[in-house]
Every structure is written in structure tokens, then in C-alpha cells.
Amino acid sequence: xxxxxxxxxxxxxxxxxxxxxxxxxxxxxxxxxxxxxxxxxxxxxxxxxxxxxxxxxxxxxxxxxxxxxxxxxxxxxxxxxxxxxxxxxxxxxxxxxxxxxxxxxxxxxxxxxxxxxxxxxxxxxxxxxxxxxx
Numbered sequence: 507x508x509x510x511x512x513x514x515x516x517x518x519x520x521x522x523x524x525x526x527x528x529x530x531x532x533x534x535x536x537x538x539x540x541x542x543x544x545x546x547x548x549x550x551x552x553x554x555x556x557x558x559x560x561x562x563x564x565x566x567x568x569x570x571x572x573x574x575x576x577x578x579x580x581x582x583x584x585x586x587x588x589x590x591x592x593x594x595x596x597x598x599x600x601x602x603x604x605x606x607x608x609x610x611x612x613x614x615x616x617x618x619x620x621x622x623x624x625x626x627x628x629x630x631x632x633x634x635x636x637x638x639x640x
Contacts (some may be wrong), residue, residue: 521538523609527602558595558596
């Protein structure tokens with residue numbers, strides 16, 4: 507589930523990472539979607555997954571899409587990404603914490619889960635459990 511702050515960030519195509527992404531001696535604290543993912547991005551990401559891992563792996567495909575449409579950097583006081591950088595998929599596989607990969611799904615366009623409250627049994631007949639206790 508996303509926090510309200512994360513939802514707001516994602517609406518602005520920006521996401522604070524749970525911990526800095528450290529690559530080549532630099533730390534990156536935020537991710538920004540630069541374009542909407544298209545079918546061609548997934549096709550290329552699937553090709554990456556198959557060439558690197560010998561199969562179509564959903565996490566590798568997600569990383570492959572991320573590498574094409576997301577840039578990483580730090581933000582200034584105006585919440586603008588400064589010194590944005592893109593990375594090849596393998597570098598992201600080796601350095602990106604998994605919990606941030608899960609959050610990046612929403613930045614890329616996965617619909618957030620809607621929380622719902624459990625509904626009572628609306629059947630007019632008692633449930634099997636309540637029949638046993640009666």
C-alpha cells in the first residue's frame with residue numbers, strides 16, 4: 507500500500523527512494539518518470555530479461571522498463587530533480603533495493619490497490635460457523 511505522500515509524489519512523476527541508490531560512488535535519492543512506458547519498452551525489457559537470465563522474469567522486465575523511462579537523482583528545495591542519471595538494467599538489478607522496485611511499479615503506472623473493509627456475510631442463511639455455535 508502506498509502512503510499519501512508517495513501517492514502525491516507519483517502524481518507528480520517523482521518518487522523518494524526508501525534509501526539512497528548508490529552507483530559509481532554517487533547517491534541518488536529520488537526517481538522520476540521521464541515518459542509513459544510503451545509496449546516497445548516492455549518488448550526491449552523482455553529481451554533484456556531473456557538474454558541476462560535465460561527466461562522472462564517479471565522483476566527483470568520491470569527493471570528493464572525502469573532503465574528506459576526512469577531517471578535518478580537528488581531533489582532541490584523546489585522538488586526538481588538535479589543531476590538526473592539513467593542506468594543500464596543490470597546496474598539497477600545489482601544496486602536497487604527490492605522495496606524500491608516495488609514502489610517504482612506505481613510510478614510506472616501500476617494502479618494502486620484500493621483498501622476495502624471486509625463485508626459481513628449478506629446471505630440470509632447463517633454461515634456454517636454460526637450454525638455450529640447456535
